[in-house]
Amino acid sequence: MAKRDRARDGMPRLEQQLCFAIYQVGHAFNRAYRPILAALGLTYPQYLVMLVLWEQDGLTVKELGERLMLDSGTLTPLLKRLEGSALIRRERDARDERQVRIHLAEKGEGLREQGRCVQEAVGEALGGTAGDAGRLRDQLGLVRDALLASSRDG
Secondary structure (H helix, E strand, O other): OOOOOHHHHOOOOHHHOHHHHHHHHHHHHHHHHHHHHHOOOOOHHHHHHHHHHHHOOOEEHHHHHHHHOOOHHHHHHHHHHHHHOOOEEEEEOOOOOOOEEEEEOHHHHHOHHHHHHHHHHHHHHHOOOHHHHHHHHHHHHHHHHHHHHHHHHO
8 A cells, every 4th residue: 555645634744743843852952961961970860950959959859849840750769869879868857857858969069060061062062152042942941831831721
């Protein structure tokens, strides 16, 4: 049976889909980040956790999950691996033992300087300027916000 070009039937084509373009970009970013982060001994999700902690140490697991848009089922194993690598430590909150706070360990704090180079390396891979990347990030933030608002409304 011969292949049929369904584009004539009004069926949207894969390459016309915004979601597919974003999906492809996500994979391309992961490929670009992988060797850069391997030098730090981190995966991309681990790098995101470290970025948040370098910015604000001592967050609760809940606060960290909210910042990263990750649920505890995804975040907990990630934190266990980082703790096993001696990059972070998990401690019960002294005022509320139901809360677990995440702190940078000495080794994790020591990665901070190396972590600064990651953004520069990715910027070079993109071939654009910091301004270009900032504008694109802002546009993607608008897309994210619209989709989140839409999912809350529906």
